[in-house]
Amino acid sequence: MEETLKIIVLVKHVPDAQFDRHLTGAGNTTDRSESILSELDEYALEAALQLIEARGGEAAGNRVIALSMGPAGAVNAVKKSLQIGASEGVHLSDDALAGSDAAATSLALAAAIRHLGADTPADLILTGMASTDGETSLVPAQLAERLDLPQVTFASSLELDGATLTARRDGDAHADTVEATLPALVSVTDQINDPRYPNFKGIMAAKKKTITTLSLADIGVDPAHVGRSGSWTAVESAEARPARTAGTIITDEGDAGIKLVEFLAAQKLL
Amino acid sequence: MAKVLVFIDNPGQALKKASLELLTIARYLGEPAVALIGELHDDVAATLGAYGAQMLYRPSAADLDDYLVGPKASYLAAAVHAADATVVLTENSAEAREIAARLGIKLGAGVITDVVAVDADGTAHKSVLAGSYITTAKATTPVAVLTVKANSITPEPAVTGTAPATVTVEVPETAPAASARITARNEKAASGRPELTEARIVVAGGRGVDGNFGPVEDLADALGAAIGASRAATDAGWIGHDAQIGQTGKTVSPQLYISAGISGAIQQKAGMQTATVIVAVNKDAESPIFEIADFGIVGDLFTVLPQATEEIKKRRG
Numbered sequence: 288m289e290e291t292l293k294i295i296v297l298v299k300h301v302p303d304a305q306f307d308r309h310l311t312g313a314g315n316t317t318d319r320s321e322s323i324l325s326e327l328d329e330y331a332l333e334a335a336l337q338l339i340e341a342r343g344g345e346a347a348g349n350r351v352i353a354l355s356m357g358p359a360g361a362v363n364a365v366k367k368s369l370q371i372g373a374s375e376g377v378h379l380s381d382d383a384l385a386g387s388d389a390a391a392t393s394l395a396l397a398a399a400i401r402h403l404g405a406d407t408p409a410d411l412i413l414t415g416m417a418s419t420d421g422e423t424s425l426v427p428a429q430l431a432e433r434l435d436l437p438q439v440t441f442a443s444s445l446e447l448d449g450a451t452l453t454a455r456r457d458g459d460a461h462a463d464t465v466e467a468t469l470p471a472l473v474s475v476t477d478q479i480n481d482p483r484y485p486n487f488k489g490i491m492a493a494k495k496k497t498i499t500t501l502s503l504a505d506i507g508v509d510p511a512h513v514g515r516s517g518s519w520t521a522v523e524s525a526e527a528r529p530a531r532t533a534g535t536i537i538t539d540e541g542d543a544g545i546k547l548v549e550f551l552a553a554q555k556l557l
Numbered sequence: 558m559a560k561v562l563v564f565i566d567n568p569g570q571a572l573k574k575a576s577l578e579l580l581t582i583a584r585y586l587g588e589p590a591v592a593l594i595g596e597l598h599d600d601v602a603a604t605l606g607a608y609g610a611q612m613l614y615r616p617s618a619a620d621l622d623d624y625l626v627g628p629k630a631s632y633l634a635a636a637v638h639a640a641d642a643t644v645v646l647t648e649n650s651a652e653a654r655e656i657a658a659r660l661g662i663k664l665g666a667g668v669i670t671d672v673v674a675v676d677a678d679g680t681a682h683k684s685v686l687a688g689s690y691i692t693t694a695k696a697t698t699p700v701a702v703l704t705v706k707a708n709s710i711t712p713e714p715a716v717t718g719t720a721p722a723t724v725t726v727e728v729p730e731t732a733p734a735a736s737a738r739i740t741a742r743n744e745k746a747a748s749g750r751p752e753l754t755e756a757r758i759v760v761a762g763g764r765g766v767d768g769n770f771g772p773v774e775d776l777a778d779a780l781g782a783a784i785g786a787s788r789a790a791t792d793a794g795w796i797g798h799d800a801q802i803g804q805t806g807k808t809v810s811p812q813l814y815i816s817a818g819i820s821g822a823i824q825q826k827a828g829m830q831t832a833t834v835i836v837a838v839n840k841d842a843e844s845p846i847f848e849i850a851d852f853g854i855v856g857d858l859f860t861v862l863p864q865a866t867e868e869i870k871k872r873r874g
Contacts, residue, residue, distance in 0.1 A: 308686045315692060327805065365784065388667065390661060416805075423670045428626060428658035438626055440655060443798075453740075456625075458652070459799055461744045465625055467737035477805045478798055487589065497740070518697070519667030523680065526690040531830060531849040539856025544864025547836065548854045548872065551851040554834055556758070556813045557780075557869065 291348040293407055293426060294335040296401055297414045297426075298368050299352050300361035301325040303350035314386040314515050315525040324364040327415030329482035330475050334445055335413050336372045337480065341447075350374045355385060356396055362498065369493035370485035376498040377403060383503055393429035395513050398506040400434065410450075412472040416441055427474040437467040441465070443478040491550075559587030562642035566632055567595035567622070568652065572604050579646045579705060579714035580608035582675055584715060586644055590614065591721070592636035594621055594629060609715030609785060614639060618728040626652065627736035630659035632728045637664060639726050644679060649704040649754075657702045667696030667761045671808075672705045688808075688831040694697065708810060709754040736854075745799075753800065757815045761785030761802055761829070765818020765839060765858055768795050772862035773817055779869040785809065785829075787819045797818075803828035817858040821846025838862065 300322045302308040311318040334354065339349035353368030355361045356379040365376035379399045387395065399414060417424040424440075431438035439445075442454035442465075450469040455462060455477070485493075503510050511512070511517055535550075537543060550556050561583040565576050583589035590612040591605055597615065605613060613797040614636040619728045621628050629832075633656060637645060645660065647653040654670050661668035674682040679701055680695050696702070753759065770784070777784050786800040802809055804827040814832035819825055821837065821844055829835070830849060837850035838858045847853040854861055 308689065310686070310690055310692075317686070325630050369671050389658065393662070395839075421751040423668075424654055425658040425661070425668055425670065431580075431627075432630070432659040432662040435735050437735050439737045440625070441651060453735075456735075457798065459745075463625075463739045463743075464741040465737045466740045471737070517659070519665070520669055520694050520696050520817070523683075523693045523695055525690050527690055528684065528688060528831075531835070533848050534843075534851035534853070536847055536850070536853040536855065539854055539861055542864075543838075543854045543856045544861045544866075545868050547838075547852065547854060547861065547865045547869040550836070551813070552872075556834060557872070 291350075292339050292342055292411065293350050293409045294338065294354045294411045295354050295409045296328070296332050296335045296368065296373065296411055297396065297412070298328045298332065298355045298364045299325045299418045300355060300357045300364040301418055310525045315387050315522040320418070322360055324367040325415060325418050327477060328364070328476055329419060330479050331413040331415045332368055332371055332373065333480045333482040334465070334473075334475050336412070336483070337441070338445070338447055343372055352377060352409075353398070354399060355381065356380070356392065358385070364519055365492065365498055367485070369496045369498070370489045371483060372489060375496055377501060378498055379501045379506070381503040381510070383510035383514045386518065387513050388518035388520045389423055389425035389429055389511040390519045391517045393426050393433055394517070395503070395506070395508055396426070397430055397433040398508045399422060399501060400430070402501065404508040408470060410469045412436070413472045414472070416474050416476045427472060431472040435470045438472045438474075439465055439467050440474040442473055442475045445473060445475065445479060446521070477537070538540065559644055560642040561589050561644045561646060562637055562640045562651070563586045563589060564645060564647040564656070565591055565593050566629070566656075567600050568598075569595070570598055570600065572601055574712060575648045575707040577608060578707065578710050579603075579605050579648065580610065581710055582606070582663060582705060583644075583646055584609045586675060586677065586679070590642065591724070592633055592640070594632070598863045603832050606720050607714045607718045608712075609717075609719055609726065610721045611719060612640060613723045614723040614726045615723060616728045617725050620733070621728070622789045623739055624733050624736040625739060626655045628728060628733050630656045630663060630836070632726060634663040635726045635728060636691045639724060641688065643700055645700065645702045647702070647704050653706050657704050661702050664700050664702075665698055666700035666702050667698045668702040668704070669694050669696060670704045672703045673701060673709045675705070680867050684831060702811035706810070709860045727830045750777065751781070751783045753785060753802075754809055755784035756808055756809070756811055758815075758827070759785045759802070759809050759811045759832070760815045760817065761819060762790055762796070762817050763787035763819030763825070764789040765791060766795065768793070770796055772859055772866070775866045776815065782815075787825050816846050816850070817862060819846060821842045821849065
């Protein structure tokens with residue numbers, strides 16, 4: 288009989304990258320009005336579900352908790368995670384969190400994870416390889432540092448044998464096999480699996496699942512340590528890059544390859 | 558004068574251009590020092606001197622490469638204290654960003670990634686939301702950690718070279734305890750082509766190559782370019798995932814980007830729209846890539862690319 292698993296998956300509500308995205312307001316923060324569950328987080332959720340299913344799923348006492356930090360709308364990322372199969376959802380929401388950089392975000396998330404682990408500490412924190420909005424990839428490593436956990440980042444495969452994690456990580460110059468002992472923090476790439484879609488049964492089941500809302504007071508974080516005032520970096524200005532405009536478009540009449548080279552020569556690119 | 562610490566992870570036989578760029582920026586910001594991991598070859602030591610490094614820090618532990626990120630961040634934190642540095646510069650690779658991330662927490666320092674330029678007062682310039690905005694950001698903390706993209710500046714040696722003194726930095730013994738261990742390492746075969754994120758020219762193929770990257774590779778080799786690919790092409794297994802450009806892949810900003818058989822959906826544009834010149838070849842005249850191409854060819858890449866490759870070879874005799 289294997290031990291049960293408690294996995295926390297971080298899910299983020301991000302602007303849909305299918306549309307133009309904007310910065311807004313005095314702090315140049317991201318406009319989240321047209322937002323969805325970050326595509327890259329679906330791989331982390333799928334990895335979590337596969338790990339618990341291999342150990343008998345929820346019926347055997349395993350749990351996947353979807354945790355999202357963000358304004359009111361972020362609860363939608365949690366709801367979608369429940370529809371896909373997470374056991375329960377947690378929404379960390381507080382006006383004081385607005386404008387948090389990676390350091391402040393990781394501070395709040397670390398406190399939330401400790402709070403959620405007060406009875407039984409989580410065995411595994413799973414995240415996507417990056418958010419599709421900030422794209423800094425800083426938060427997973429900063430969380431690992433704050434929680435003093437081994438980090439297994441950019442995992443393209445993941446296996447769990449007892450309390451030993453083995454993952455593959457593909458770099459540019461080499462591919463590594465890495466090993467860590469639970470508890471650990473793992474971020475996964477979009478190569479690790481094919482995320483499932485919510486089905487009707489999952490959507491109906493999600494309605495019965497609990498979403499807990501936490502405030503900063505609940506997790507014991509001083510509002511002065513998060514948000515724009517608690518951040519260690521400040522965005523001072525933001526300018527929309529002028530949109531690119533189309534140049535010359537030709538239809539190949541048998542000599543387009545030569546015309547291409549002529550264009551490159553004229554641009555001094557040969 | 559500000560002390561600026563440049564982190565160089567395993568330089569090997571010769572310093573990469575990206576490292577020379579960091580040293581050049583460091584000199585512009587203050588007095589440069591270098592924290593190095595791995596062997597120090599004579600050529601590398603000489604180049605560090607030529608680029609004005611005043612001090613050279615090396616770790617007391619030799620096994621930092623056996624662990625993921627954690628112990629390297631502990632070493633770098635110790636080096637920052639030893640150097641009394643107020644600015645830390647690293648490259649912008651995935652691993653360097655993570656080392657910077659953990660270093661930031663250890664030092665209580667703000668971390669800014671994807672930096673393309675730094676002002677003398679430490680203000681960093683970067684592009685966000687897939688190149689659709691240019692922002693300036695500043696660390697509000699006593700120490701700033703900046704990860705700088707390749708091709709941000711032209712490297713220049715110092716007017717007066719130095720012979721930097723080497724100092725060994727004690728790595729805390731506790732560092733590896735809470736870290737993942739690397740149990741196997743497979744070196745990938747070098748392609749002989751430039752590294753994608755550092756390349757001056759990129760030729761990329763997508764769904765339209767239909768499993769055959771030959772014409773893309775031939776044109777890339779004629780131009781001395783790196784090879785890129787859309788997610789459709791890497792997902793189909795036609796080329797390694799390393800080559801993927803876009804939202805979930807690499808971001809490139811070359812002088813010339815040639816897109817072949819790629820429609821140019823927003824996800825792809827996110828990875829390449831800051832290229833200086835964009836050329837597109839696609840059979841479908843309605844492809845969104847033509848909205849941003851400086852030179853677009855509606856045509857079959859299997860005839861256009863080989864013809865261009867031949868023409869380049871002919872011109873070069």
